[in-house]
Structures are given as C-alpha cells and as structure tokens.
Amino acid sequence: MLERILLLGSGGREHALAKALKRSASCETLWCCPGNPGIWELAERVDLDFLNSSAVIQWCNQHKPTLIVIGPEQPLAAGISDALRREGFTVFGPSQAAARLESSKAFAKAFMGRHNIPTAQYREFTDRDSAREYVAVHSLPVVIKYDGLAAGKGVVVAQTTAEAIEAVDNMFDGAYGTDGVVIESFLEGVEASIFAVTDGTHYVTLAPSHDHKRVGDGNTGKNTGGMGAVAPSPRVSNETLTKVCTTIIEPTIRGMAEEGNPFVGCLYCGVMIDKEGNPSVVEFNARFGDPETQSVMQVIRADVARLFASAARGALDSASITSVCEGASACVVLASAGYPDSYAKGKMITGIQEASSLEGVDVYHAGTSIVSADMTSADRQIQNHDAHGDSSVLVTSGGRVLGVTAHASTLVEAIQRANAACALITFEGKYHRTDIGIDA
Ligand code: AMP
Numbered sequence: 001m002l003e004r005i006l007l008l009g010s011g012g013r014e015h016a017l018a019k020a021l022k023r024s025a026s027c028e029t030l031w032c033c034p035g036n037p038g039i040w041e042l043a044e045r046v047d048l049d050f051l052n053s054s055a056v057i058q059w060c061n062q063h064k065p066t067l068i069v070i071g072p073e074q075p076l077a078a079g080i081s082d083a084l085r086r087e088g089f090t091v092f093g094p095s096q097a098a099a100r101l102e103s104s105k106a107f108a109k110a111f112m113g114r115h116n117i118p119t120a121q122y123r124e125f126t127d128r129d130s131a132r133e134y135v136a137v138h139s140l141p142v143v144i145k146y147d148g149l150a151a152g153k154g155v156v157v158a159q160t161t162a163e164a165i166e167a168v169d170n171m172f173d174g175a176y177g178t179d180g181v182v183i184e185s186f187l188e189g190v191e192a193s194i195f196a197v198t199d200g201t202h203y204v205t206l207a208p209s210h211d212h213k214r215v216g217d218g219n220t221g222k223n224t225g226g227m228g229a230v231a232p233s234p235r236v237s238n239e240t241l242t243k244v245c246t247t248i249i250e251p252t253i254r255g256m257a258e259e260g261n262p263f264v265g266c267l268y269c270g271v272m273i274d275k276e277g278n279p280s281v282v283e284f285n286a287r288f289g290d291p292e293t294q295s296v297m298q299v300i301r302a303d304v305a306r307l308f309a310s311a312a313r314g315a316l317d318s319a320s321i322t323s324v325c326e327g328a329s330a331c332v333v334l335a336s337a338g339y340p341d342s343y344a345k346g347k348m349i350t351g352i353q354e355a356s357s358l359e360g361v362d363v364y365h366a367g368t369s370i371v372s373a374d375m376t377s378a379d380r381q382i383q384n385h386d387a388h389g390d391s392s393v394l395v396t397s398g399g400r401v402l403g404v405t406a407h408a409s410t411l412v413e414a415i416q417r418a419n420a421a422c423a424l425i426t427f428e429g430k431y432h433r434t435d436i437g438i439d440a
Pocket residue numbers: 120143145152155157184185186187188191213223270282283
C-alpha cells in the first residue's frame with residue numbers, strides 16, 4: 001500500500017530517516033514536524049510542537065497520515081504514540097510504558113534482572129546519603145547514572161571515589177531533576193549499537209554500528225550525543241550479533257510483551273562486548289541512534305517505509321529489506337566549537353553542495369537554520385529558522401551542526417570520503433573529530 005507518512009523530529013537522525021523513507025517505493029507523501037532545512041528539501045514542513053499531542057492529533061485528523069514515525073525520545077517518553085494510537089493512527093514508536101526501557105534506567109535495570117539479560121551489576125538509590133555511602137566503598141571505576149532522560153549527559157564514569165561522590169551530589173542537586181540514581185559496575189570492552197526493528201513479536205536487526213561519544217580524538221574529553229559513527233561496525237562479529245539476538249533482543253521483546261508492554265518500533269541495544277565477544281547491555285534506547293542512523297540508513301537497501309509500516313501494524317514484513325548492509329558508511333559530525341558546553345550560533349555555513357556532490361556523500365542537517373542574509377550575526381543567534389527567499393543563508397543553530405556521511409564499498413574508503421567532504425564545508429568554529437572509525 002502507498003503510505004502517507006508523518007515523521008516527527010528535527011535532527012540528523014530524522015534527516016537520514018527522511019531520505020530513506022522518501023526513496024521507498026511505498027512512500028507517497030512525506031511530511032516532517034518540525035524538520036530542519038535539510039529535511040524540508042525532502043518533506044513537506046509541518047510547523048507544530050511535536051510535544052503538543054492535541055495539536056499533532058488535530059493536524060493528523062485533517063491530513064490523515066497512514067503512518068507516523070517518531071524519531072526522538074522526548075515525544076515517546078511523553079506518550080505521544082499512545083495518544084495517536086488511541087485516535088486510531090498507525091505509529092512506528094513504542095508506547096510510553098515500553099519507552100521506559102530508555103526513559104527510566106531503574107526500570108531498564110530491573111527489567112533486565114527479571115529476564116536474565118546480561119548487564120552490569122547495579123543498585124538504585126533515591127536517597128543521597130545511601131548513594132554516597134555506597135560509592136565510597138565501590139570498586140573503581142564506578143558508573144553513576146541519572147534515572148531519567150538527560151540527552152546522553154546523565155552518565156559519569158568516575159575513576160576516583162571523590163569524583164564518584166561529586167557525581168552523586170550533582171545528580172541529587174537536581175541538574176536534571178531528582179528522580180534518583182543508578183550506580184553500576186564498570187564494564188570493560190568495546191561498545192556497539194544494534195538496532196532491532198520490531199512489531200512487538202518479530203524483529204529484524206539492521207547493520208551493527210558504533211558511535212564515538214567523546215568529544216576529542218582518541219576518546220578524550222566530555223561525553224556528547226555522538227561525534228560520528230560507522231556501519232557495519234567491525235567490532236561486531238556474526239557470532240557476537242547472534243549472541244545479541246539470543247541473549248538480549250529476544251528476551252527483551254518477549255519480556256516486554258509478557259509484562260503487557262509490547263515494544264513496537266526501534267529497540268536500540270547499546271552493548272559492551274568483552275574480550276570473548278560476549279555482549280552486555282550498557283543502555284537501551286527506545287528509538288534510533290543519532291548519529292548511527294545516518295550510517296545505518298546509508299547501507300540498507302530496503303523499502304524502509306514498508307518496513308516501518310508493517311512493524312507498526314503488528315505484522316513485520318522482512319521481505320521489504322533487500323539487504324541490511326551493502327558496502328559501508330562513515331558519518332563525521334561537524335560541531336560548533338565549545339560543544340558539548342556552550343557554543344556560538346548563527347555562523348554562516350558554506351560548501352554543503354560541493355560536499356554533497358562527491359560520490360557517495362550525504363550531508364545531513366542537525367543544527368542548522370535559515371536566516372535572512374542581511375541579519376547581523378547577533379540577530380542570527382536569537383533567530384531560529386525561516387526567512388526563505390533569495391536573500392536567505394544557512395547558519396549554525398546547534399552544537400552538532402551537520403552529519404557528513406559517506407558510503408563506499410569498504411569502510412576505509414567511506415572514512416576517506418567523509419573526511420574529504422568535511423574539508424569542503426566551512427563555518428566559523430567548525431570542529432570535528434579526525435579519528436572516526438579509525439579503531440576499525
Ligand atoms: P549511557 O547513557 O547509559 O549509554 O552511558 C553513556 C556512556 O557511558 C556509554 O556509552 C558508555 O561509554 C559509558 N558507560 C555507561 N555505563 C557503563 C558501564 N557500566 N561500564 C562502562 N561504561 C559505561
């Protein structure tokens with residue numbers, strides 16, 4: 001059937017999803033709410049706040065999308081998928097209850113305990129003094145996690161007891177809220193991201209990927225949302241992928257269904273792989289990863305619209321996939337200097353067209369805006385978007401600005417292409433890692 005699709009989100013992940021949906025034979029119409037300047041070249045723009053469920057429902061009642069794809073975690077945690085399903089819409093994205101696998105670390109850890117899913121030993125604390133006492137005697141390093149959504153910034157891997165106590169204090173001082181903390185043992189190994197598209201019972205895994213979370217080359221500096229990614233990840237052998245399926249994905253999908261919260265959408269398994277190739281869960285997410293999706297969508301050959309629609313309708317159609325992985329892809333994030341701390345906005349961007357014309361290269365927008373060319377740089381900082389027309393220019397508006405993503409037959413070539421494309425793009429304060437995929 002031909003799909004009329006509404007995609008929610010505005011990041012690089014959604015730009016990659018928009019491109020994959022748009023090239024699907026079964027995609028008739030694509031809208032994006034709110035989208036970004038890159039997405040608006042592919043999809044009709046819906047200018048609404050996607051966290052406002054009544055506004056989204058009203059729009060859907062008027063435009064009758066046959067499929068709604070939810071990109072980011074916030075609308076999932078806010079229960080937008082439930083509100084849309086109650087109105088009879090078909091949604092690719094889990095219910096609020098199922099999205100707790102991501103939105104509550106305490107829920108996820110207890111769930112893994114109930115279903116014997118491998119993960120680090122942990123304890124949960126809602127009281128600061130007990131948490132302080134516990135970390136004071138815990139072996140090092142120790143991992144302290146805020147029990148809620150924190151945009152990838154709610155985790156501290158403490159190397160010393162003093163750092164651990166400081167992390168506990170900071171979390172209870174309410175930088176993100178005061179829901180409590182999870183304290184867990186440090187897992188050794190290499191990390192990878194495995195995405196399972198599921199209808200609540202059946203699933204398919206997409207190309208294994210990994211991202212690079214630290215801001216600096218050689219995995220130094222602060223944690224970020226992700227500075228780059230590759231797919232397929234050479235860290236994940238076929239044997240390890242099979243273990244991820246049998247020891248993590250299958251018990252998770254089965255357990256969620258048994259507990260009355262079937263998971264429909266993309267189950268993101270963030271795993272640590274030990275020396276023997278055995279995976280343990282570092283985190284679950286209830287959505288696609290960013291920037292991993294930029295690479296995963298470049299290597300898949302599928303009618304992605306049909307794949308998502310079939311999962312959302314409870315009858316996963318794996319025949320919609322020709323190949324989950326053809327060739328290899330690398331995504332290098334161009335960020336604003338200063339990210340993940342404060343950074344300037346409103347810096348003019350040039351060279352995207354030149355970069356995109358290189359073979360295999362897609363430049364995904366993440367933190368960009370369109371402003372009128374005669375605005376001063378100071379004006380641009382406060383302006384968010386709009387002002388289309390001849391005199392408009394593209395400027396930076398976020399920490400992660402662009403995901404320069406390249407496809408090739410081998411990963412080494414893909415990395416070279418992505419780096420060559422990065423060199424063609426300029427904006428003041430442009431910063432990127434130079435070692436994405438290098439450990440590969
Ligand atoms: P999370 O938000 O749970 O994915 O944590 C962010 C990052 O912290 C992960 O990608 C890991 O690099 C690191 N991390 C989290 N938990 C652990 C753990 N138990 N052992 C080692 N590293 C961890």
